[in-house]
Amino acid sequence: MWGGRVQVLFRLWGLRSAGVPGRRLLSCSAASEKGSSSLRCWNCGGPGGPGPGDGFFCQQCRALQPPDPTRDYFSLMDCNRSFRVDTTKLQNRFQQLQRLVHPDFFSQRSQTEKDFSEKHSTIVNDAYKTLLAPLSRGLYLVS
Template sequence: MRSVINGLKRAVKATNYTPLAQNANLFRQFRLPETRQFSVESSPACWNCQKKSKLKQNMICSDCGHLQDVNSGINYFKLLSFPIQFSLESQKLTRSFRQLQTIVHPDKYSNRTSREQTNSADWSSLINKAYKTLSTPIERGQYLLQLEGEQMPQDNSDLNKEFLMAMMERNEEVEDAEDNQTLEGLNAQLIDELEDMAQKLNILFESQDLSGVKETLVAMKYLLSIQNSIKQKQQSLLGS
């Protein structure tokens, strides 16, 4: 790891701050994962009574009461009954999640049609996915960005070189740490920074500064990566 980091640092310095695109191969390990795509929401007729009635909890036909086929394209905020915005109450989100899971719990459909039993499992899976997305600031930020029709950058060619250098330095700190107390201190710093970035994201979304949103989300990805390195180092120390 140390040899890789030192090699990257020399590559950055050697560019004399020229575009990082010239060193794309050297920084390929920092390539960001591709963002997920979500289908467009639709409102088909009830599979049982064939009526296009308003759905209860976005899932149950208000006429015949049958659980509908899962709508994988439904807006996660609509599914969990939240306004489409970055700021949300985590406790309220958890309550909404639990209420929905109670509605689609498999035990409620054990004596129903096989189609509803399948739908129950499908809705439960989607609700879990929606909750995970909205409950995590970075996931929620990326999802909102997609709703705006924007994409996260797929490489680091436009990233600030000083930022990359700082991230490599922090990775070195993790690698050099010799005890859990030092690692806990480094992790505490990251937690504070991530909380500050989440607050910043709220302001950026409110002002529709999507360029700032992307930059902040990328920075959060790097900090989360370092957090993961800390966890791995802690496990390594426990095993030694």
């Protein structure tokens, strides 16, 4: 009964629910299980892959790394996995991440980094939109 109404609201608001094709769910438990010691940088081949600080750039050559498909939106946006979210903190984190990975900042870099930048930026945008709206945040939490 409510499923159809929720889908209509999603379409009106321009949102996608977890059950709608195109929405990729990310698991927070998988992110914590994944060890960074087995990762290698695509550019320099150095050990460790993404640095421990931001997780977006290689520790050695600072090349942008591919997005981690196991990372959930809450950990990406540095929020507690809860329905209550500090929207000011969420907005600040969104802006911080976009300053790191937005495609405009990679126009003079390799095509690989340009592609990774577009993927990161899309994920950051999706995470921000999902966690900002209470309905989509709640649906993401229960999925």
